[in-house]
Amino acid sequence: MPRISVLPSAVADQIAAGEVVERPASVVKELVENALDAGATSVDVAIDEGGRARIRVSDDGTGMDRDDAVLALSRHATSKITRASDLVGIHSFGFRGEALPAICSVSHLQIDTAPSDGAGTRIDASAGAVVSVADAARRRGTTVTVSSLVYNAPARLKFMRGARSEWRAIVDALTLVALARRDVRLTVTHDGAPALTLPPASSWRARVAALWGTATAERLLDVDDVAGPIRVEGLAERPQDVGTGTRRIFLAVNGRAIRDPGLVRAAEAAYRSAISAGLRPTLLLALTLPGSDVDVNVHPAKAEVRFRDRWTVERAVEGAVRRALGTLDAAAAIGARRWWSAPGEAPLPPGTVGVEALHAPVGGDTGPLFDRAPSSSDDLDTSLAIAGEAQATIAARVDINEPVTVPPLTQWRRTYISFEHEQGLVLIDQHSAHERVLFERFMGVLERGEAPSQRLLFPITLHLGPAESEAFDANRESLERLGFEVEGFGGHTLIVRAVPMPHPRFDPERCLRDTLDALTGDRVASTAARHEKLAATVACKAAIKAGEALSPDEMRALFVALARTTLPAHDVHGRATIVRVGWDELERRFGRR
Ligand SMILES: Nc1ncnc2c1ncn2[C@@H]1O[C@H](COP(=O)(O)OP(=O)(O)OP(=O)(O)O)[C@@H](O)[C@H]1O
Numbered sequence: 001m002p003r004i005s006v007l008p009s010a011v012a013d014q015i016a017a018g019e020v021v022e023r024p025a026s027v028v029k030e031l032v033e034n035a036l037d038a039g040a041t042s043v044d045v046a047i048d049e050g051g052r053a054r055i056r057v058s059d060d061g062t063g064m065d066r067d068d069a070v071l072a073l074s075r076h077a078t079s080k081i082t083r084a085s086d087l088v089g090i091h092s093f094g095f096r097g098e099a100l101p102a103i104c105s106v107s108h109l110q111i112d113t114a115p116s117d118g119a120g121t122r123i124d125a126s127a128g129a130v131v132s133v134a135d136a137a138r139r140r141g142t143t144v145t146v147s148s149l150v151y152n153a154p155a156r157l158k159f160m161r162g163a164r165s166e167w168r169a170i171v172d173a174l175t176l177v178a179l180a181r182r183d184v185r186l187t188v189t190h191d192g193a194p195a196l197t198l199p200p201a202s203s204w205r206a207r208v209a210a211l212w213g214t215a216t217a218e219r220l221l222d223v224d225d226v227a228g229p230i231r232v233e234g235l236a237e238r239p240q241d242v243g244t245g246t247r248r249i250f251l252a253v254n255g256r257a258i259r260d261p262g263l264v265r266a267a268e269a270a271y272r273s274a275i276s277a278g279l280r281p282t283l284l285l286a287l288t289l290p291g292s293d294v295d296v297n298v299h300p301a302k303a304e305v306r307f308r309d310r311w312t313v314e315r316a317v318e319g320a321v322r323r324a325l326g327t328l329d330a331a332a333a334i335g336a337r338r339w340w341s342a343p344g345e346a347p348l349p350p351g352t353v354g355v356e357a358l359h360a361p362v363g364g365d366t367g368p369l370f371d372r373a374p375s376s377s378d379d380l381d382t383s384l385a386i387a388g389e390a391q392a393t394i395a396a397r398v399d400i401n402e403p404v405t406v407p408p409l410t411q412w413r414r415t416y417i418s419f420e421h422e423q424g425l426v427l428i429d430q431h432s433a434h435e436r437v438l439f440e441r442f443m444g445v446l447e448r449g450e451a452p453s454q455r456l457l458f459p460i461t462l463h464l465g466p467a468e469s470e471a472f473d474a475n476r477e478s479l480e481r482l483g484f485e486v487e488g489f490g491g492h493t494l495i496v497r498a499v500p501m502p503h504p505r506f507d508p509e510r511c512l513r514d515t516l517d518a519l520t521g522d523r524v525a526s527t528a529a530r531h532e533k534l535a536a537t538v539a540c541k542a543a544i545k546a547g548e549a550l551s552p553d554e555m556r557a558l559f560v561a562l563a564r565t566t567l568p569a570h571d572v573h574g575r576a577t578i579v580r581v582g583w584d585e586l587e588r589r590f591g592r593r
């Protein structure tokens with residue numbers, strides 16, 4: 001007796017169903033994706049008992065004629081590809097011709113459909129077999145009704161969870177669709193009661209507001225950036241809010257919601273030094289890239305994709321989020337959180353990534369935080385020496401020759417510097433701001449070269465304890481790069497011959513001691529993490545302090561240097577360097593409107 005036999009197709013369909021019909025939510029997802037593939041602009045979903053009793057998805061898409069509708073229920077029947085090469089660069093959600101037959105094999109399925117120019121058809125099918133085909137009156141589009149899901153596959157029934165948790169999974173699946181395709185109108189009812197009503201949204205923010213409320217929407221910054229052929233759009237949480245509410249993650253590639261921990265990590269990397277370690281931001285990001293650069297046919301539920309050049313995609317994501325965090329909108333605000341006049345819709349013209357993108361938030365009417373000067377350089381050669389040194393090291397990221405317009409600045413309480421901005425009053429914390437400037441400068445130095453240092457007329461002698469000595473030995477090379485020229489003098493004695501000179505009131509001895517103290521007992525694994533820790537520590541100790549009077553030239557130099565950092569609104573601990581009060585907020589407070 002032969003031991004191998006080809007399975008009857010009904011059995012094969014049920015096996016395929018195991019992948020497609022994992023639970024009611026996956027059925028909903030497949031049906032909605034079919035509707036979207038059919039060009040629907042409006043999709044209505046009705047769910048009964050968490051999808052176990054009934055799932056109905058109606059669309060206003062192309063519909064099917066009778067032959068196609070019957071064919072759609074057979075395995076590998078698809079209108080979306082005809083040859084293997086069509087899989088490259090595919091833009092439809094479906095392509096396998098598997099979903100409907102698999103769903104049908106474990107349910108009662110009814111299709112009502114009509115093309116724009118033909119008669120309507122109603123097909124009833126059960127357990128994988130067509131039961132009846134009849135005329136039906138309906139407008140263009142398709143309604144698929146799935147009832148008694150898994151009624152003929154009891155083995156799977158017991159794996160289905162309760163109606164409530166199935167319903168939650170359905171909401172999650174539909175949320176992904178709603179975010180991926182905000183142009184589509186989507187309504188959902190559960191047991192006859194309206195659950196979600198989402199009109200077509202013109203912006204990400206509008207769709208997020210419709211899903212989770214305006215308070216959530218207003219915590220988020222616009223992301224919109226182009227790097228080569230890759231466009232990254234979406235919303236990212238304002239650093240000051242990270243960790244204070246529900247965290248949400250959403251990623252889409254070419255309109256398809258996907259999971260991708262690597263991309264999430266890349267986006268999170270943009271927050272490094274802007275939020276406390278361990279906090280995870282809400283991120284909603286949609287990537288658009290050439291179809292030939294991404295393979296969607298690598299995962300049974302199409303929930304993952306493979307990139308031809310993952311590294312480049314990750315850098316694009318990190319860069320896009322970082323640029324969003326570098327805008328004025330990212331700065332802490334008093335009163336109204338939102339600092340823009342119109343939600344950003346204008347697409348970024350390709351090729352404008354760089355200085356422009358850094359200084360001018362894209363879309364909307366938000367003015368840049370730091371205006372670039374129209375003509376001649378306004379650079380300052382000042383005793384604070386911040387600007388000049390910042391230039392030397394930040395050059396790799398920002399065109400340092402780009403002049404910055406400096407508005408009139410005023411110092412308050414020897415701590416804050418204020419200036420007038422088109423959209424409100426802005427306050428800079430001088431210590432935090434200088435810390436940010438020095439941090440980026442030191443990172444540049446540690447990664448790319450040596451900093452100018454100042455020879456001391458009278459070398460300093462330092463006596464260290466054993467732990468401090470050890471910290472010095474572990475970081476000696478990096479400290480030298482930062483501009484400390486140090487000689488060991490046997491035992492625990494150091495002679496410091498040259499030091500970095502970030503400003504005239506800098507106290508090198510105190511800085512070096514405090515830094516070694518902070519690095520004591522530190523066992524940070526990677527070089528990058530060690531550099532970051534060191535740069536942040538030295539920056540903190542070396543920065544001008546609160547309570548120091550600054551001359552007008554020093555303030556201007558600090559302003560210019562801050563303008564050239566990548567994250568001007570945040571210091572290295574994730575605290576604000578800039579606080580803003582919108583004119584509209586002031587008008588509200590003064591009862592002017
Ligand atoms: N709502 C709909 N409107 C119009 N045509 C549809 C609709 N749903 C399904 N079809 C047609 O039926 C075919 C089969 O659908 P099915 O979901 O089984 O496969 P698919 O979408 O091509 O691929 P996949 O299995 O990856 O989803 C589709 O290719 C499409 O031509």
Ligand SMILES: [Mg+2]
Pocket residue numbers: 030033034093094095099100
């Ligand atoms: Mg499909």
